[in-house]
Amino acid sequence: MRIVSVVGTRPQLIKAAALGPALRDRHAEVFVDTGQHWDEQMAGAFFAELGLPRPDHSLGVGGGGHADQTGRMLEALEPILVAERPDAVLVYGDTNSTLAGALVAAKLGIPVAHVEAGLRSFDRRMPEEINRVVADHLATWCFAPTPTAVANLAAEGITSGVVEVGDLMQDLASRAVAEVRDPHALAAVGSRLGVPLAPGGYVFATIHRAENRTPGALATWPGILANAARPDRPVILALHPGTRAALDDAGVVLPPGIHVVEPLGYRTTLTLQLHAAAILTDSGGVQREAAWLGTPCLVLRSTTEWSEAVGGSGGRMVLVGLDGDRARDALDRLAPPNRSAADARARAASLDLAPSGAAEAIVAALAAAEVAR
Numbered sequence: 557m558r559i560v561s562v563v564g565t566r567p568q569l570i571k572a573a574a575l576g577p578a579l580r581d582r583h584a585e586v587f588v589d590t591g592q593h594w595d596e597q598m599a600g601a602f603f604a605e606l607g608l609p610r611p612d613h614s615l616g617v618g619g620g621g622h623a624d625q626t627g628r629m630l631e632a633l634e635p636i637l638v639a640e641r642p643d644a645v646l647v648y649g650d651t652n653s654t655l656a657g658a659l660v661a662a663k664l665g666i667p668v669a670h671v672e673a674g675l676r677s678f679d680r681r682m683p684e685e686i687n688r689v690v691a692d693h694l695a696t697w698c699f700a701p702t703p704t705a706v707a708n709l710a711a712e713g714i715t716s717g718v719v720e721v722g723d724l725m726q727d728l729a730s731r732a733v734a735e736v737r738d739p740h741a742l743a744a745v746g747s748r749l750g751v752p753l754a755p756g757g758y759v760f761a762t763i764h765r766a767e768n769r770t771p772g773a774l775a776t777w778p779g780i781l782a783n784a785a786r787p788d789r790p791v792i793l794a795l796h797p798g799t800r801a802a803l804d805d806a807g808v809v810l811p812p813g814i815h816v817v818e819p820l821g822y823r824t825t826l827t828l829q830l831h832a833a834a835i836l837t838d839s840g841g842v843q844r845e846a847a848w849l850g851t852p853c854l855v856l857r858s859t860t861e862w863s864e865a866v867g868g869s870g871g872r873m874v875l876v877g878l879d880g881d882r883a884r885d886a887l888d889r890l891a892p893p894n895r896s897a898a899d900a901r902a903r904a905a906s907l908d909l910a911p912s913g914a915a916e917a918i919v920a921a922l923a924a925a926e927v928a929r
């Protein structure tokens with residue numbers, strides 16, 4: 557099949573790195589980057605680190621509000637799809653790039669393959685929920701990562717073209733485990749970041765959801781992060797540029813104890829997650845990675861579309877929203893300072909993460925559809 561893949565954001569570059577090699581072994585891929593993320597640390601660096609191909613088309617349409625950004629993507633994508641005449645357009649996840657790719661393709665009558673289909677937070681205030689619902693309803697193939705995702709699709713009447721394939725990001729993480737579990741990898745990250753890092757001796761954090769960039773949220777979560785810090789246990793916050801801009805606009809200065817670093821590379825982030833005392837995050841990807849690595853995780857949201865990660869964590873992952881008391885209780889229970897170093901060492905030593913086979917399953921489903929045509 558001739559497939560146009562549309563990416564644009566950091567997590568989509570990571571997912572494309574997991575699927576791309578298998579996809580290109582069997583199908584012809586035209587790789588399109590909308591440029592929704594454009595900073596070197598949010599996008600460019602992942603091409604080199606993860607061996608992504610140079611995009612065949614770079615749209616350069618990042619920034620702006622939802623309508624403006626999505627509108628520019630629609631305009632830029634249409635002539636490309638008309639000229640490339642693909643058999644299918646493949647989109648990942650739930651960003652504005654996902655929505656634009658699915659919408660342009662569907663309007664041109666080109667079948668859409670949606671990777672990470674069927675996820676639902678059941679909160680339509682999230683821009684991602686709107687994007688994923690629309691993409692699922694436009695898609696010919698819904699590649700679902702979990703049984704719950706398949707059930708969510710069925711509840712909305714989507715049963716045809718649904719395949720439960722597993723999670724691409726698990727496959728990529730499983731390939732990186734051997735490298736990141738080595739305590740020397742953590743020490744090397746620490747010296748690059750200029751903070752001495754020992755197993756269990758820090759908390760790792762990321763935060764970027766739109767709901768956590770509102771004035772009320774910006775007045776709350778910095779305190780939750782600061783409370784997680786101790787004199788001998790800094791919080792390492794890998795700060796998304798959109799969150800940094802929101803903090804600056806609101807005039808919020810982060811309290812002491814929070815060590816802010818620029819967005820990090822993929823393996824660096826996995827290394828920091830594995831050896832941390834705990835993770836505080838609102839990221840979908842980081843939630844799943846925390847679950848696979850077994851690191852205690854506080855989710856700074858009140859809902860999740862990754863219910864399996866939370867449900868299957870044996871209580872190690874907790875939705876705390878922006879409730880400071882819940883966060884403190886969960887952290888005291890999951891990462892007591894006297895146990896954190898031993899827990900982190902034991903976790904790294906026993907880690908055994910198998911791939912889910914998602915890439916192969918997606919490639920095979922598309923190949924079967926090609927044969928059936």
Ligand code: UD1
Pocket residue numbers: 565566567592593594595596598599618619620625650651652653683684764766797798799801
């Ligand atoms: C987007 C996705 C979100 C995903 C996240 C991954 C949507 C609606 N949201 O959110 O689902 O979880 O990516 O990280 O698609 N910025 C820069 N440089 C960059 C990228 C962003 O400075 O390279 C700043 C800009 O101020 C920009 C803001 O971040 O306006 C928001 O970026 P945008 O891509 O619109 O949304 P994200 O918050 O990154």
Ligand code: UDP
Pocket residue numbers: 566567570725762794795818819820821822823825826838839840841842845
């Ligand atoms: N990630 C990264 N550098 C960072 C923060 C996150 O490489 O500084 C990785 C993280 O390990 C995961 C992915 O980015 O693989 C998650 O993307 P993000 O949190 O931006 O978006 P979401 O998953 O919430 O859509």
